[in-house]
Amino acid sequence: MPKQPEPTARDDHTQRGRARQTHPRHPARAVCKTSPVNGGTPSNDHGAAAPQAPAEAVLGTAGVVRRTVSAAESTAVTRRWWDADADDYHAEHGEFLGVHDFVWCPEGLREQDAELLGDVRGARALEVGCGSAPCSQWLAEHGAWVVGLDVSAGMLRHAQAAAAATGTMVPLVQAGAERLPFAEMSFDVACSAFGAVPFVADSTAVMREVARVLRPGGRWVFAVNHPIRWIFPDDPGPAGLTAVQPYFDRTPYVEVDGSGRPTYVEHHRTLGDRVREIAAAGLVLTDLVEPEWPEGHQREWGQWSPLRGALFPGTAIFCCRRPE
Template sequence: MEQPGQPRQEHWPHPPVTAHRQAVTEEESRRANGPDWDRYADEYQATHGDFLGDIGFVWGPEGLTEAEAGILGELEGRDVLEVGSGAGQCSRWIRSVGGRAYGLDLSARQLQHSLRIDEATGVAVPSVRGTATALPFADATFDVVFCAFGALQFVADIEQAVAETARVLRPGGRFAFSITHPTRWMFPDDPTEEGLTASQSYWDRTPYVELDDVTGEIAYVEHHRTLGDWVSLLAGAGFRLTTLLEPEWPEEHDRLWGGWSAVRGRVTPGTAIFGADLLAD
């Protein structure tokens, strides 16, 4: 919903863009991806809102829920931060089961959708606009930090983001996140059989970048890390990896979500879910 006194939002479709592979900074990633999500937020919520549920926790396009997976552990009475919270669906579910969940997102438009759903459901998620690399919270504030297909793939300075997570977690706290499965980087983002032929190196970590055809400015950025990169990042920040799930595509699941589909999902993983605990000093 538009707020009085705010400029009118520009939404999808995105201006014409051309894909490139090039190095980008954290500032360039943030400057591109925040406005991109502002443009895309309305379509995203309209297209996927029913699947996500206003009070629902889905880890990825396969539809695996936190109620089924139990990756976050006990939530009742726990302080929980969702990084890349979008419209707050996951955090709202956590509040419905007794957790004290808070949201953070780079997109102002996504946070407006969160307010809309707060009002519609009566389950409010206190949320703030911010970035994963500079969490606006004191040290040792949370028992759980998680990111469900949210911010981490759009962050250039991932070491700083993981360090910030460790900083705001209490000793023994839980960190969990889901991302596009790293092996997907080898394949075109195509939900048909054409998307099953590897076309690039798994080890090429050069960011995927879309440049605006009119202005030449960076309009979208996504970053790739291998499975080994993620394990090393977690270990280096003081985490002990306890969970790595690769959900299978359900037999009767026929949802199309960008490059995800039954055609691809039944032969190659689309999502990786990590769970790790912060080691006590």
């Protein structure tokens, strides 16, 4: 049996990817097996039965290692993490995310203002990594026919509760982003606000799958952590301004329990990596949006803060099209 990695003390990159699985959401004809989402019993605004311990405590997170993680392992770990973290996550961030608002990033950029997806009235839309699906709710309320997809049943339970609260019923599918369970050319628009892309080992496969299910001329817009933030500690204060991690080190960030079993995984890609992934999928990159920190915006979220936001970007939003 291979030796388990020895957990190290939790380093400054803990909480690296927590700023959003919201965005951290009428299915097209399925082409592979999916898991339907069963109902929950919501008792608060986002469907949690009650606040629970943080996912680190639930999963027994004990330390951090750097090592490769297979696609299957990464998917399984991500599902476990977000199932465990769903209630605590929404207790902490639910007010900011809203129930039917489309917020692209912790900088507070909203689709209502940015219009990165264009006019969505009558469009068939897919949200990849929808979490509790506030973005899907917003799209549906603005005239789109939307499907929300997420790997985590815990997050989708919150999406169901939100739909019950708003009366806008968005179809939800539990599945991974590397094999989308939809027929070719099913959607006019696909989007992801901090969902799925940073948590899969093969993000090139995600790009190819999105390209496959998009119709010619369709848009794919996704927001992720800006790659430059990988080099800094996850600290919103002065300690988060000193580079400690090589930008070109793509070894996954892995939190583990006491036996070395992964409890959380996040994958880093450089800007160049993302551009090549997009091109390899046959998509065209039309814009790269790096939201600036708005004047007067004082909310900190993980390492996102006014201090850091004044110096370098925290979010990258890739705007792509499938050629006609």
